[in-house]
Amino acid sequence: MFKRSHLSFLVSLSRNMAGHSKWANIKHIKGAKDSERADLHMKLFRQIKAVIKEQGSSDPKQNIKLAHLVEQARQHNVPVEKVHQVLKSAAQSQEDLKQYILEVRGPKGTFFVLEVLSTSYLKAKQGINTINRKFNGSWADGVSNNLFNHKGLIKVSPLSQGQTLEQVLDDAINVGAEDVTAEEEGHFVFTCNPRDFFNIRRAINQLGYNVIESDLHYIPLSRVLIESEEDIALVSKLYSKLEEEPDVVKIHDNIE
The missing domain is CATH 1.10.10 (Arc Repressor Mutant, subunit A)
Known part of the structure; x- marks a missing residue:
């Protein structure tokens, strides 16, 4: 059922791309360097x-x-x-890369969903196993389904100056989106089922919207707040090590 929501820019997307917490700022700065x-x-x-x-x-x-x-x-x-x-x-190329989802439990109640491309599942897990041992991490099979929602998020510019959320709702319904929300800067974010993501993104483009950014995200049902500088440093090191793994192409987390 389509939800007529008037929330500001999806918290999940803003935090995944550049939020306001210490942790989000660390990831945002690091991402700019990377x-x-x-x-x-x-x-x-x-x-x-x-x-x-x-x-x-x-x-x-x-x-x-x-x-x-x-x-x-x-x-x-x-x-x-x-x-x-x-x-x-x-x-x-003859290399046969396959996608795998690996789920890791980190310190302080943190969870990481890793999107991995590798020639085999065992090879994909080997490098992460080494990191788990170093940071007292462990495998957390099933958290991507139980503690996260998998969604497609598509952020667009308005078709015209002053376009309202109510005016965008009809377009969202017509392209098959699950929801659309308004961001403070005047942008809109469509939410959709991952299976429909590419078709909906194309349909939104065909309506004339300029897609600013779009991707598939694992959005946590709840988040943990890491407050101390020591804990932030620890989790940041773990995140960096996971990110440095050549087979890891994307990381999702449940951190505030």
Whole structure:
């Protein structure tokens, strides 16, 4: 059932991308630095390679998932020539990457849902096992289903100055979104079932909306607040180690 919500910008999206807590600010600053480094680009390239293998097409016009990743590469300032090189290389690659979801329990009630691309499940777990031992972490199988909601979030600019949430509701219903919310800066965020994400994103584009950013997120049902500087430093180190794993392409957490 479509919910006519008037909440400001989805808390889950704002915290995943750049919130106001100490933890969110740490991730936001770190993300800004990482975007200038080759390892962030390499994670995008691995995703591109996997999607081409999965969908059987290296043409973004024919492969909607690939088109989404190419757009993400553009947003992260990857040169166009580099993207073309990656598309050509990925089409010829024999590496069989598969996506896995790994779930980790960290210190202080934290949980991490890791999106991983690897040639095997066992290989994917090996590097994370080493990190778990160092930080007293453990596997938390099932938390992505029990403690998180998996949703597609699509943030757009208004079609015209002064466009209201009520005016956007009809478009949200027509494209099959589950919800739409208004952000203080005047942007709107569509929420949808992950299975419908790519089709809904395309439909929103076809209506004339400019998509600012969009992605699939694991949104925690509740969050834990880490208050002490010592605990923040500990969890930040764990997060960094997880992020440094070559096979890990995306991290979701339940931290306030």
